[in-house]
Amino acid sequence: MNTLQPNLFKRALREGRTQIGIWSTLASPYATELIAGSGYDWGLLDTEHTPSDVPLMLNQLQAAASAVPAAGAVPMEAVVRPAWNDTVLIKRYLDIGARSLLLPFVQNAAEAQAAVHATRYAPAGVRGMGGSTRATNFGRTAGYVEHAHEEICLLVQVETREALAQIEAIAAIDGIDGIFIGPADLSASMGHPGKPRHPEVDAAIDDAIRRIRRAGKAPGILMADAERARACIAQGAQFVAVAMDMLLLRNGADGTAAQWRDQRAAAGRSDSY
Numbered sequence: 001m002n003t004l005q006p007n008l009f010k011r012a013l014r015e016g017r018t019q020i021g022i023w024s025t026l027a028s029p030y031a032t033e034l035i036a037g038s039g040y041d042w043g044l045l046d047t048e049h050t051p052s053d054v055p056l057m058l059n060q061l062q063a064a065a066s067a068v069p070a071a072g073a074v075p076m077e078a079v080v081r082p083a084w085n086d087t088v089l090i091k092r093y094l095d096i097g098a099r100s101l102l103l104p105f106v107q108n109a110a111e112a113q114a115a116v117h118a119t120r121y122a123p124a125g126v127r128g129m130g131g132s133t134r135a136t137n138f139g140r141t142a143g144y145v146e147h148a149h150e151e152i153c154l155l156v157q158v159e160t161r162e163a164l165a166q167i168e169a170i171a172a173i174d175g176i177d178g179i180f181i182g183p184a185d186l187s188a189s190m191g192h193p194g195k196p197r198h199p200e201v202d203a204a205i206d207d208a209i210r211r212i213r214r215a216g217k218a219p220g221i222l223m224a225d226a227e228r229a230r231a232c233i234a235q236g237a238q239f240v241a242v243a244m245d246m247l248l249l250r251n252g253a254d255g256t257a258a259q260w261r262d263q264r265a266a267a268g269r270s271d272s273y
Helices: 008-016 030-036 053-065 088-096 110-119 145-150 167-171 181-187 199-214 226-235 247-271
Strands: 021-026 041-046 078-080 100-104 153-158 177-180 218-222 241-243
Touching: 008 053, 008 078, 008 153, 008 226, 008 241, 021 100, 021 247, 030 053, 030 088, 041 053, 053 078, 053 088, 078 153, 078 199, 088 100, 088 110, 110 167, 167 177, 167 199, 167 218, 181 199, 181 247, 199 218, 199 226, 226 241
Parallel strands: 021 041, 021 241, 041 078, 078 100, 100 153, 153 177, 177 218, 218 241
Antiparallel strands: none
16 A cells, blocks of 8 residues: 655745745646756636636646656646635545645635545544545555545635734644645735736735734735745745746746847848848
8 A cells, every 4th residue: 555645835835945846727737747857846727717618627726647757856846726616626626636726815714624624534524434535545545534634734825904914813724734825816905906916915914924923823825026935935935936937938938039120120121121
């Protein structure tokens, strides 16, 4: 029989170590395998704002597991974001092998507690007994039912003004490993839609990071602005996504196309003489 593999990402958060990540919205196993070999500590595989679903996520998790890490890097931990804090969705993603989850729009301690219950088997929770699932290596992993919760990393997302006020209550729930701040939705909630770098939003995020750390949980954020990402880490953020695969592809493609349009235009002017 096999043994349960340790979740190095969860251990790093517990030990207070910074984990640098990438946000993936391309919803492609091919793209997942590519970024999983880049050397990031963790990668967010999204289903909330992408066309990915449970069957496609299975392929993405398989791709992430097959990636060869960059020299000197540990394997990237795949963090799956279900579309909602939903018991059935959580069960399905856990059964296909996800062991780190980021649950969106958690507003209070009751919703955080429901998330914890969804990741635990009875009598500690309500997770259904799935038998020989991929999570158990199809029944080959000894002690999975008894010990699965020890390697499941549960992250919850606070993304409204109301949720920020509940940080301490959410952090007090046993089983919550980290609290992620969603800048985009938070900015809308604070009356600044489309302006996640508004000074009021930045100040609220800085305060939230410090409060999460004081409460004994790991703070996280997505911040593609490198200077701001470093500032968040300095404030105490532990799991920080510093890039998005779609933006890397878009910006690279747009930039290259613009260079060659300029080249074509210059050639056209030269041909006119």
